[in-house]
Amino acid sequence: MRIDRDANPAHGEPGDEWFAASKKIYPMAVHGRFRKIKWTILILTLGLYYFLPFVRWDRGPDAPGQAVMVDLAGRRAYLFFIEIWPQEVYYLTGLLILAAMALFLMNAVAGRLWCGYLCPQTVWTDLFMAVERWTEGDRRERMNLDKASWSAGKLGRKASKHFLWLMIAWWTGGAWVLYFADAPTLVKDLATGQAPMAAYAWIGILTFTTYALAGHMREQVCVFMCPWPRIQAALTDEYALNVTYRWDRGEPRGSLKQGLKRQAEGLKAGDCVDCYQCLHSCPTGVDIRKGTQLDCIQCGLCIDACDAVMEKIGKPKGLIGYDNDQNVQERSEGRPAHYQLLRPRTIVYAALIAIIGAVMLYALVTRSFEGINVLHDRNPIYVKQSDGTTRNGYTIRILNKRPLARDFVFGLEHMPFGTRIEVVGAEGEVGGYPIVSVGPDRTREFRVLLFSPLGADMPKSTPITFRIVDTRTGDTARADDYFKAE
Template identity: 65%
Template sequence: MRGARNPTVPGQPGPSPDDDELYAARPEIYQQSVAGRLRTIKWAILFGCLGIYYFLPFVRWYRGPNLPNQAVLVDLANNRFYFFFIEIWPQEIYYVTGLLVLAALVLFLMNAIAGRVWCGYLCPQTVWTDLFMTVERWLEGDRRERMLADKGPMTAERFLRKVAKHALWLVIAWWTGGAWVLYFADAPTLVRELATFQAPAVAYASIAVLTFTTYALAGLMREQVCLYMCPWPRIQAALTDEYALNVTYRRDRGEPRMSVKAAVRAAAAGEPAGDCVDCRQCVVVCPTGVDIRAGSQMGCIQCGLCIDACNSVMTKVGRPQGLIAYDNDVNIERRAAGLEEIYPIVRVRTVLYAVLIAVVGLVMLYGLWNRSFTDISVIHERNPMFVRLSDGAVRNAYTIRVLNKRSQARLFLLAVDDLPMATRVGAVGSLPSDGPWPLLEVGPDQTRDFVVHVTVPAGAALAASTPMAFRLTELGTGDVAVGQDHFVSR
């Protein structure tokens, strides 16, 4: 076991320097605020994502009578998922599978184009951690102020600021958990029940769990989630290639590092001098504490804040921007060889992902556009399989389950195909009908079972088991649903 070696035992080596690094306490990261183009993009994504998450449950969408009017709702009580004009039933779980496949393919495409851009801009852990850090800077000051305060004594003002910070963190975490449960019930109603302590116990328990996890992950653990808990950095490394754009320190331009004055002296002496002034601004603005100048690292979430910080410094010292930029590994070698930079976004990998996304998306759209709002399933009575009547006719019994996915009651005509014309069909619970076929009524958004008896007259030439079909036709619209089974005669 590493770290447990006894140097006094002959033949057993003592602890190595790596052991000290492995078990050393990780220093706290004091992130410094930064301004720039990428930081502005992150602000826009942060407020956009949080705005959608917190307020989407309150968006209304009228679907008709007897149906919920919440735009996005996971209705567990009635086994439904509503997304604006789309209604998903439990039998259509394959649409959820399709969405998961689409999400995975989009993630792969984003990785092929710009590395861990998901981690840097869209990941919930990144978004909420960014929000919590913003609250921290607002109440306790920027990096320098927080570092000096933590080295000093605990004053009353510092204590109150920390209490206010953690209190605001808990409020954000509580509203995060509260917003999540609003997707599972009518939001205004549930908010009123929560405020008057009349909500179900599971709602309070869910909010408590999500409050704790949000507070712990975004406020206390922060970058450790990305470094030690998240599996995506390990998976992503196997899905990238040398053409993917990643936040890159352009070593060929930045080295050797030296201050501005030292660079002037080196230039006067005819010695090489890089553009990097070793100011470490790229390090202090990194939310995970990575020094991008050391190369690609698992801790780098590709947020691009180091690019904004470096561009700001380069502007101040009068040097071109782009010392740190989104670049690929190929261009470093091409610049060293004096070749032109290339950024092949369209290549086999990205085209393949894009085609797969288009295929899966089109298949899902086709299924949604052409899906039926009626479903029928047939279960043959097994005991007995058939009954021979006194006149020689043969009767089979079936349980027909009819699913009505519309919000109004519907009438269906049940007919039988592939059997002799003189076949009689009767259904328990059917409405009076003028024709030979029974008339079935199914309520709005309802599943109803009918016991159906199919009788074939004596003398009909049938095999021992004859394939047949139940055809369900809606009166008015003509929508048809078909259920397959067999008629057993001997």
């Protein structure tokens, strides 16, 4: 893939393109298959983003009733039936690796699919452009409006556009903070001025960034700021399906009249009628006929624009389509196109997604709902008692990840018979073993003392295992440590 700056009229004339100010792009409205797909994805993704915080999920009286929420104060993340504790942040790592693999797979199959359809920058820019078209009209009208001198009409249109943009941006920032607190309560607090300062600050920051990025910077983010096009270009291969102008079919291009003239002269006339509809529909200002370019986000809108032209002039659709340069070359030399979806890289990415997904699922299904962390006293490491026994002290934290209070019996493994265990704050004991209670979805810390048996000759260091057993379910957790005697 090459960086064809000359191909992009948004970047000025060849020679001065590197330092020229960007020219404003006025993409025209298009209708067709890919536009419909983009609308569908836009509605689904934005609908999900804006309304998900209001979906309720009953986790009992001691946990938030919001389906998706990051509870920073409580140090928990909730995703429907899944509750993630801080020490389980590896799930997030797994999700990020999965997302990266999915991105690589998309890229190997069809280039910048993510950029064209799913990237938040694309989705919000699409929405902002729809508002722009609604308030200022389509491409030609907007160009004329920008050229026209200021009037009440122009002011009204511009003001309505910016007002609606700001409202969307504000709601975007507002929706974001709702993921960090109980949404209905926070909405009330925000409206009555009682929400935390951080909530207002984040709404302000996100309102500004959404308005700036989706309203004003648009394609500049994709072309100049985002690193993905560069990475993507290094990862792609000749079989990936990119939005491609099939020059074998389109060239030599020319108006309909010129085409007819060429045909009358017995010369080949391409299907491209040089109408510039593909260029005028492009949100990044790319003329795809100049070849695959980094600026192209693979949104497919030029395909729709060109298909509409082909339909009008009675030619088969698909002069621009998801294809690759290799196939265009093959066809131009009279050989059939060759599509190869299954290739080593697509197989490896798909396999990695399946393996990582399976490992994560296994870890999720078999995760334990109790845990025990042990910290041995540092100073003193051990204490010789007047009766000859040795005492070791520990700070033990017990985790109860279930939404109900639980009782655990403390146990000890690998210490000689007669070892005494004392838990400060224990609720009771059974057979000499202390019982402790831990509240729902809580951790509780205990001071634990171990006394070696009377008369036992303890080695310098004895590996031991602390054990807790749920008195009701028998669920068990263990943690290893040492008993020090010298």
